[in-house]
Amino acid sequence: MEEFTFEQAPARVVFGRGTVRTALAGEIARLRAGRIMVVADADHRALAEAAVQPFVDAVVAWFGEIDEHVPAPVAERVVRHARLNRADTVLAIGGGSTIGTAKIVARDLHLPVVAVPTTYSGSEATPLWSVTHGGRKETGVDPAVRPRAVILDPDLTDRLPRELAVTSGLNAVAHVVEAYWSPGANPIGAALADEAMRSIAAGLRSIGPRGLAAAQTPEHAFTDPVTTWAGTAYTAGEQLLYGAHLAGMTFAATSTGLHHTICHVLGGAFHLPSAALHAVVLPHVLALNAPAVPATADRIARALGAPEAVSGLRGLAASVAAPRTLTQIGLPLRSLEEAVDRVTMALPVDNPRPVGKPEVRAVLTAAYGEDAA
Numbered sequence: 026m027e028e029f030t031f032e033q034a035p036a037r038v039v040f041g042r043g044t045v046r047t048a049l050a051g052e053i054a055r056l057r058a059g060r061i062m063v064v065a066d067a068d069h070r071a072l073a074e075a076a077v078q079p080f081v082d083a084v085v086a087w088f089g090e091i092d093e094h095v096p097a098p099v100a101e102r103v104v105r106h107a108r109l110n111r112a113d114t115v116l117a118i119g120g121g122s123t124i125g126t127a128k129i130v131a132r133d134l135h136l137p138v139v140a141v142p143t144t145y146s147g148s149e150a151t152p153l154w155s156v157t158h159g160g161r162k163e164t165g166v167d168p169a170v171r172p173r174a175v176i177l178d179p180d181l182t183d184r185l186p187r188e189l190a191v192t193s194g195l196n197a198v199a200h201v202v203e204a205y206w207s208p209g210a211n212p213i214g215a216a217l218a219d220e221a222m223r224s225i226a227a228g229l230r231s232i233g234p235r236g237l238a239a240a241q242t243p244e245h246a247f248t249d250p251v252t253t254w255a256g257t258a259y260t261a262g263e264q265l266l267y268g269a270h271l272a273g274m275t276f277a278a279t280s281t282g283l284h285h286t287i288c289h290v291l292g293g294a295f296h297l298p299s300a301a302l303h304a305v306v307l308p309h310v311l312a313l314n315a316p317a318v319p320a321t322a323d324r325i326a327r328a329l330g331a332p333e334a335v336s337g338l339r340g341l342a343a344s345v346a347a348p349r350t351l352t353q354i355g356l357p358l359r360s361l362e363e364a365v366d367r368v369t370m371a372l373p374v375d376n377p378r379p380v381g382k383p384e385v386r387a388v389l390t391a392a393y394g395e396d397a398a
């Protein structure tokens with residue numbers, strides 16, 4: 026076996042139903058969190074207020090201005106708010122945008138973050154941060170922003186509306202796919218990726234037309250020994266949250282390629298919903314790259330439980346009625362040339378095959394589907 030490096034910043038992860046009530050206070054105490062600033066959007070304020078009750082006297086500030094892709098003025102305000110209130114720790118309760126907002130405080134003021142994710146973004150497992158300056162999404166890596174304690178409570182993610190559960194699950198699939206072929210790929214990351222992909226795919230297949238709440242009943246629970254732990258069956262929501270966290274871990278240990286670059290550039294420039302963007306773009310980047318990395322494509326197919334990677338991913342996305350075109354998620358066809366130019370300007374990227382403007386155009390045109398015909 027060739028030499029390889031695998032690095033993860035230290036973090037404690039607590040997984041289980043109800044752990045936002047039963048375990049969060051313990052993690053706060055263990056970290057000696059001191060003065061706490063809570064970051065949560067308006068939709069998660071009540072949940073966050075209930076969660077902090079056991080340590081409410083330590084909460085010195087709230088920040089609720091969350092905007093996807095973390096606009097620079099919001100990043101400045103959250104840091105100022107933490108500084109003014111002399112916060113020692115940031116507690117983020119919400120999706121990738123909320124955790125991403127908290128991460129900027131960690132980046133700039135070196136405060137620890139405690140994360141309670143409510144989507145499958147996997148951001149709670151990564152040292153990646155981003156800030157968008159006037160339509161240009163800047164991303165960076167800083168081990169200090171990786172949350173030091175993480176509460177994975179499937180009761181929270183099971184509340185996701187069906188559409189967001191689907192696209193967020195496919196966002197996690199995108200982390201896994203790029204982790205397999207990134208230059209930093211290594212055997213430990215690939216083992217995490219295999220388990221992440223199996224788990225997410227199993228969870229997605231069970232969502233069905235009625236969403237996660239309907240997939241929690243015992244008849245939906247997984248008893249396949251490959252995907253259960255110590256004989257305990259997992260529900261679809263549990264499979265998804267567990268898999269999404271592993272996806273974040275494996276993605277964290279590698280680097281971003283063409284797929285994530287496209288999503289960052291377009292997400293920031295056109296303020297598109299990040300998870301839906303991943304869901305639409307991923308099959309086309311996989312179709313571009315799979316012939317260049319046949320062994321990796323076979324491994325992706327095996328993890329998906331499909332005979333072939335590209336059709337396997339397309340089948341999975343179709344089975345959950347994922348959005349299929351850029352038009353569907355808010356990028357009109359008239360923006361194609363601007364989108365191609367913006368992504369091309371972000372090249373070069375680490376990618377299994379060389380990418381120039383023609384490849385970018387091919388991927389984005391394909392992502393418009395029948396709308397580009």
Ligand SMILES: NC(=O)c1ccc[n+]([C@@H]2O[C@H](COP(=O)([O-])OP(=O)(O)OC[C@H]3O[C@@H](n4cnc5c(N)ncnc54)[C@H](O)[C@@H]3O)[C@@H](O)[C@H]2O)c1
Nearest residue numbers: 093094120121122143144146148151153181184185299300
């Ligand atoms: N740093 C990383 O490693 C990383 C990884 C993935 C995504 N991201 C970033 O995170 C952002 C996107 O995050 P996201 O896809 O999680 O979406 P989000 O955090 O923007 O949330 C989308 C919407 O869903 C709502 N929501 C969240 N959880 C919910 C729940 N349980 N029930 C009902 N509604 C809920 C939110 O209030 C919001 O309105 C993007 O900026 C993306 O780049 C970062």
Ligand SMILES: O=C(O)CCC(=O)CC(=O)O
Nearest residue numbers: 125153154155164285288
């Ligand atoms: O927005 C960030 O913090 C970086 C995002 C990232 O690399 C993962 C994603 O877009 O899903």
